[in-house]
Amino acid sequence: MPPTRPVDPPRRPVYLNLPAIRMPIPSIVSILHRVSGALLFLLGIPWALAALDASLASPAAFASYAAVAGHPVAKLIAIGLVWAYVHHLLAGVRHLALDLHAGLELAAARRTSAAVFVLAILITLAVAVRIW
């Protein structure tokens, strides 16, 4: 049991009208970092393991995996997961830099977050072209 507080914290108004909250690019990149992390856990890990398993097992297992993975829907999911990994990794590098107090000024923070956002999409597009 945690010790009870002597005074209740003040009740503050909660204002969560999402469309009305201004979303500068650093906050978008930050939210996408969380979204991509959740996606990687929910879909990315099982997908990566299944793909690795099939690609290293017998040629028959690989063929049956390739048939499933060749479906356009599967390709779209794979491309989505590639984006999740690349965005999460780049945003993670930026996060680590911020933890070391590098790039904390507003102008720099905006620039690096825009770079993360754009670079992740460009790399994903390059991979998507290859997959497709």
Add this chain to the structure above:
Amino acid sequence: MVTRTQRHVVGAHYGLRDWIAQRITAVVMILYTLVALFALAWQGGFDHAGWKALWAHGAFRLATFLFAIALLWHAWVGVRNITMDYIKPVGVRLVVQGAVICALVFYTGWTIQVLWGVRA
């Protein structure tokens, strides 16, 4: 200076330990990603033969296992943070967190099977 007199003292700095663990595991995963990309390019291309040749190296499988352990730990800290933010009823949160741990342990076992071929 602001002194907070109503500080809620809990735990034993688990938060800080998790925070550091998440950063160390992040660095491990960044390094592994770079090594894997270079190794694959070095190995002679991104085709199936190059792929197979890469995984034939015991050192690469070991590095992958290290990555998997870092990932397991990192994902646990990260997903637990997310559950703490969005799932308020303690019972529900504990059940979800238990399911997450089970999934991660299952994935780690699966990783070992894939890497060292302990297939039935």
